Amino acid sequence: MNFVEEENILELNRVVMAFGGLMALSNLNFQVKKGMIKAIIGPNGAGKTTLFNIITGSFPPTEGSVMFKGLPIEHLKAHKIAERGISRTFQTVELFGNMTVLENVMLGCHTRVRSSFLSSGFQLPQFRRKEAQVKESAMKILKFIGLVDKFNDPADSLPLGEQKILEIGRALASEPELMCLDEPAAGLNETETYVASSLIRAINAKGITVLLVEHDMKVIMNISDEIAVLNYGQKIAEGSPQEIQNNRRVIEAYLGSEI
Amino acid sequence: MLRIGKIPIAVFALFIIAFPWVTHEIPSIEHYTDIMIFAGIYCLITMGLSLLMGYTGQISIGHAAFYGIGAYTSAILTAQYGLNPWPCIIVGMAISAVIAVLVGAPSLKLKGHYLAMATLAFGIIVYIIFNEEAAWTGGPDGMTGIPGLSLFGFEFDSVKKYYYLVWIFVFAAFIFTVNIIQSGIGRALRAIHVSEPAASAMGVDISRFKILVFVYSAVLASLAGSLYAHYLNFINPSTFDLFFSIKLLIMIALGGMYNIWGAIIGAGLITFLSYEWLYYFQEYEVIVYGAILLLVTIFFPKGLVGVPGIVKGWFRE
Numbered sequence: 001m002n003f004v005e006e007e008n009i010l011e012l013n014r015v016v017m018a019f020g021g022l023m024a025l026s027n028l029n030f031q032v033k034k035g036m037i038k039a040i041i042g043p044n045g046a047g048k049t050t051l052f053n054i055i056t057g058s059f060p061p062t063e064g065s066v067m068f069k070g071l072p073i074e075h076l077k078a079h080k081i082a083e084r085g086i087s088r089t090f091q092t093v094e095l096f097g098n099m100t101v102l103e104n105v106m107l108g109c110h111t112r113v114r115s116s117f118l119s120s121g122f123q124l125p126q127f128r129r130k131e132a133q134v135k136e137s138a139m140k141i142l143k144f145i146g147l148v149d150k151f152n153d154p155a156d157s158l159p160l161g162e163q164k165i166l167e168i169g170r171a172l173a174s175e176p177e178l179m180c181l182d183e184p185a186a187g188l189n190e191t192e193t194y195v196a197s198s199l200i201r202a203i204n205a206k207g208i209t210v211l212l213v214e215h216d217m218k219v220i221m222n223i224s225d226e227i228a229v230l231n232y233g234q235k236i237a238e239g240s241p242q243e244i245q246n247n248r249r250v251i252e253a254y255l256g257s258e259i
Numbered sequence: 260m261l262r263i264g265k266i267p268i269a270v271f272a273l274f275i276i277a278f279p280w281v282t283h284e285i286p287s288i289e290h291y292t293d294i295m296i297f298a299g300i301y302c303l304i305t306m307g308l309s310l311l312m313g314y315t316g317q318i319s320i321g322h323a324a325f326y327g328i329g330a331y332t333s334a335i336l337t338a339q340y341g342l343n344p345w346p347c348i349i350v351g352m353a354i355s356a357v358i359a360v361l362v363g364a365p366s367l368k369l370k371g372h373y374l375a376m377a378t379l380a381f382g383i384i385v386y387i388i389f390n391e392e393a394a395w396t397g398g399p400d401g402m403t404g405i406p407g408l409s410l411f412g413f414e415f416d417s418v419k420k421y422y423y424l425v426w427i428f429v430f431a432a433f434i435f436t437v438n439i440i441q442s443g444i445g446r447a448l449r450a451i452h453v454s455e456p457a458a459s460a461m462g463v464d465i466s467r468f469k470i471l472v473f474v475y476s477a478v479l480a481s482l483a484g485s486l487y488a489h490y491l492n493f494i495n496p497s498t499f500d501l502f503f504s505i506k507l508l509i510m511i512a513l514g515g516m517y518n519i520w521g522a523i524i525g526a527g528l529i530t531f532l533s534y535e536w537l538y539y540f541q542e543y544e545v546i547v548y549g550a551i552l553l554l555v556t557i558f559f560p561k562g563l564v565g566v567p568g569i570v571k572g573w574f575r576e
């Protein structure tokens with residue numbers, strides 16, 4: 001349904017993540033094709049968030065490699081990976097609550113536009129120009145995600161649904177090529193879930209590859225091109241939504257009564 | 260918290276300009292201009308600390324050391340080598356910057372409050388050096404013969420002249436700091452304070468920014484120390500002890516560390532308390548500071564600048 005290319009934007013090869021004795025991920029091979037919406041599902045504790053943390057550089061994997069656009073990134077710090085073009089949201093909202101909605105998105109522009117300490121402190125003309133540019137592009141994103149009316153509200157005053165949307169907006173501000181969304185619909189009501197999944201589709205329509213962890217099967221089946229299923233740190237199935245829906249191992253391990 | 264209005268800044272500027280002229284007319288507070296020089300010097304330090312602690316969320320218990328490094332660099336280079344004070348002030352700031360990187364970098368790269376421990380130890384070590392390296396520092400007796408400041412033949416040789424000199428520096432640093440707070444760098448600092456995982460996921464190089472602010476605050480403290488030395492023409496180690504580092508923390512806690520105005524208000528109040536109003540308490544002064552810190556943290560966690568907000572809240576109820 002989308003312009004999915006043959007080229008892999010992201011490739012994990014034999015990734016192992018051990019927390020002490022606990023194998024959160026074991027020998028995981030995983031690819032994401034450029035332009036697709038790929039979903040990861042699996043029961044709680046399966047290692048989905050750990051996978052995101054490794055991709056986005058929160059910590060390096062115990063073993064294995066992560067290739068983004070053909071280059072290894074598993075040794076890079078989180079902010080370097082953000083500069084390369086991967087952005088993320090968090091399972092539990094990690095907004096900058098004391099900052100305004102607009103400032104949150106402006107912070108998201110940090111990878112693209114920045115001023116030096118001295119030019120910021122002295123308010124040199126180039127600083128003012130950049131600041132205006134950041135503000136303008138942040139406002140554009142707020143329009144896109146539908147929060148432009150609340151641009152001046154403190155982020156923590158928004159209802160959860162809008163906080164989740166704002167977090168996506170902030171992640172969008174870095175103009176990433178790959179977005180990792182960790183349970184964007186968790187805790188949302190039906191309307192909010194609908195808004196969130198439409199937004200994810202609109203983001204994908206801009207050509208941004210989306211990697212998605214989600215429990216809401218309706219969202220998953222509706223928007224994803226491909227699904228991978230994790231269980232106890234291992235990939236137990238991978239395929240199109242139809243294939244996954246009919247996979248016996250998946251039904252046993254995870255879907256159970258839901259389908 | 261972000262927008263710092265132009266009107267309060269203008270009012271504040273007028274207050275500072277008028278202060279010596281008004282107090283001069285009232286004999287009982289004539290000497291307040293002198294005290295305001297110290298208040299200004301402390302403001303330089305607390306503004307940097309406010310950026311470091313309030314905005315970025317990093318704790319330093321060793322800024323007296325940078326204050327002392329500035330003072331002693333100025334003192335040694337001018338009194339012992341006869342150099343012009345201005346380059347010495349800049350050399351002091353440069354030395355403080357380098358030391359701040361050396362002390363800050365290892366501890367700021369770690370998560371948690373390692374900076375607090377490192378700066379505590381650093382402050383104590385520097386204090387010992389001031390006392391022990393008597394050949395350089397004069398030891399516990401301190402150093403005399405530090406020249407005053409002059410610029411293009413203009414001598415800052417009266418209280419009023421030095422007052423304006425110090426407060427010009429305070430204003431310059433204030434405007435610079437306000438600009439930083441309201442820039443992308445300020446956003447990044449506040450982001451680090453709230454959520455390091457989110458800040459770094461958005462491309463903020465956390466250790467770099469923490470080190471940057473730590474260095475900035477150290478450089479301001481060093482400048483303050485030099486201005487102190489050239490004003491009093493005499494320094495000794497006791498000015499730069501651990502208690503002074505703690506006093507700085509009390510200043511920003513009292514004023515409110517989440518707001519740059521808090522740094523100014525806190526520094527001003529504590530200066531007048533210790534130089535004037537607590538004079539009769541003598542050694543019991545420390546107890547008063549302890550009580551202030553306790554009361555503020557319990558009842559006004561945002562400091563005095565947070566009080567209007569609390570009062571507004573009462574009226575709404």
Ligand SMILES: Nc1ncnc2c1ncn2[C@@H]1O[C@H](COP(=O)(O)OP(=O)(O)O)[C@@H](O)[C@H]1O
Nearest residue numbers: 019022024042043044045046047048049050051
């Ligand atoms: N930083 C960590 N330290 C120790 N154990 C962790 C850490 N992060 C995750 N884990 C463990 O790894 C396993 C996978 O967790 P997680 O990736 O959060 O699962 P999911 O997101 O699929 O629910 C869990 O058993 C969890 O307790």
Ligand SMILES: [Mg+2]
Nearest residue numbers: 048049050091
């Ligand atoms: Mg998770």
